[in-house]
Amino acid sequence: MILVTVGTDKPFDRMMKVVDRWAAERGRQDVFAQIGEGGWEPRHIPFVNFFEPVEFKQRFAAANLIIGHAGMGTILSALLHGKPILVMPKLARLGEHRNEHQTATAKRMMELGNVNVAFDEAEMLAKLDLVDRLTAREPIGAYASGSLVEGIRNFIWTGKGTPP
Amino acid sequence: MSRTKPKILAIASGGGHWVQLLRLRPAFEGCNVVFATAKEGYRADVAGAEFRVITDANRSNKIGLLKSAWSIFTLLRRERPNVVISTGAAPGFFALKMGKMMGFRTIWVDSIANAEELSMSGAQAGATADLWLTQWPHLARDGGPTCMGNIL
Numbered sequence: 001m002i003l004v005t006v007g008t009d010k011p012f013d014r015m016m017k018v019v020d021r022w023a024a025e026r027g028r029q030d031v032f033a034q035i036g037e038g039g040w041e042p043r044h045i046p047f048v049n050f051f052e053p054v055e056f057k058q059r060f061a062a063a064n065l066i067i068g069h070a071g072m073g074t075i076l077s078a079l080l081h082g083k084p085i086l087v088m089p090k091l092a093r094l095g096e097h098r099n100e101h102q103t104a105t106a107k108r109m110m111e112l113g114n115v116n117v118a119f120d121e122a123e124m125l126a127k128l129d130l131v132d133r134l135t136a137r138e139p140i141g142a143y144a145s146g147s148l149v150e151g152i153r154n155f156i157w158t159g160k161g162t163p164p
Numbered sequence: 165m166s167r168t169k170p171k172i173l174a175i176a177s178g179g180g181h182w183v184q185l186l187r188l189r190p191a192f193e194g195c196n197v198v199f200a201t202a203k204e205g206y207r208a209d210v211a212g213a214e215f216r217v218i219t220d221a222n223r224s225n226k227i228g229l230l231k232s233a234w235s236i237f238t239l240l241r242r243e244r245p246n247v248v249i250s251t252g253a254a255p256g257f258f259a260l261k262m263g264k265m266m267g268f269r270t271i272w273v274d275s276i277a278n279a280e281e282l283s284m285s286g287a288q289a290g291a292t293a294d295l296w297l298t299q300w301p302h303l304a305r306d307g308g309p310t311c312m313g314n315i316l
Binding site: 072079144147 | 170172178179180181182183184187188189190191192193195203205206208209222223224246247249269271273275276277278279280281283284294295297299300312313314315316
């Protein structure tokens with residue numbers, strides 16, 4: 001199952017239209033979407049507006065692949081569950097988000113590791129045809145590691161941070 | 165080391181901010197922690213820990229922001245934590261600003277999503293926080309946030 005998610009904030013019609021068109025053209029029956037509220041509704045993909053947090057986790061666990069906006073909730077959930085992920089950044093200038101951070105997030109996360117990015121509709125359509133070949137790395141651990149945790153702990157107990 | 169267990173209020177809005185906050189849990193080991201976020205459905209994520217629901221809002225909804233600020237104020241007054249920590253967004257901003265005024269120590273961990281510049285709430289809340297962290301080394305600077313690593 002391919003899980004498509006636009007996050008807890010605004011809908012993402014640009015991405016949904018591409019994925020819907022692709023699912024129709026390729027006859028894909030294995031796509032399920034979470035589309036947000038007040039946006040365009042897919043014609044060829046079953047969807048819900050939002051997931052409750054528990055269902056969100058179940059859907060992630062059951063999916064083979066995540067397609068989503070470039071939000072950290074979506075990206076981190078994919079990494080935690082060890083699922084391959086293809087994201088497209090929401091653009092604030094098109095009213096899809098409140099600020100323009102998703103493009104930078106997507107670029108940096110792509111550099112850091114296993115996040116695949118399509119920056120526009122054409123690239124998304126092209127990459128959708130390759131999604132069955134995407135593989136994920138091992139899931140990341142449940143918690144942040146080392147220095148950040150230590151630094152915060154030191155601050156809590158001693159009032160001082162650990163110098164970088 | 166303090167002799168009594170510090171009380172921590174760990175607060176964030178839902179989605180990515182909450183996921184990042186949860187990844188910091190080992191930092192609160194040995195403390196009394198109260199988690200707060202916007203949806204009852206997240207309670208299961210911190211099973212066994214104290215959990216409160218606050219009203220969330222974003223800056224496109226002014227009335228919502230007032231309601232959110234009020235719910236966070238009442239939470240702070242009731243819990244009186246030693247330390248308030250947040251990964252954002254609007255609820256974290258309110259919790260840090262008001263928490264600071266009420267005399268609590270504050271920690272702002274700017275979201276890893278802000279890879280190019282600090283978020284608006286982060287730049288404002290972070291500047292008055294006792295510990296101001298970015299997760300990107302290239303955003304750390306003197307008089308600004310420090311980078312101690314990231315939540316990955």
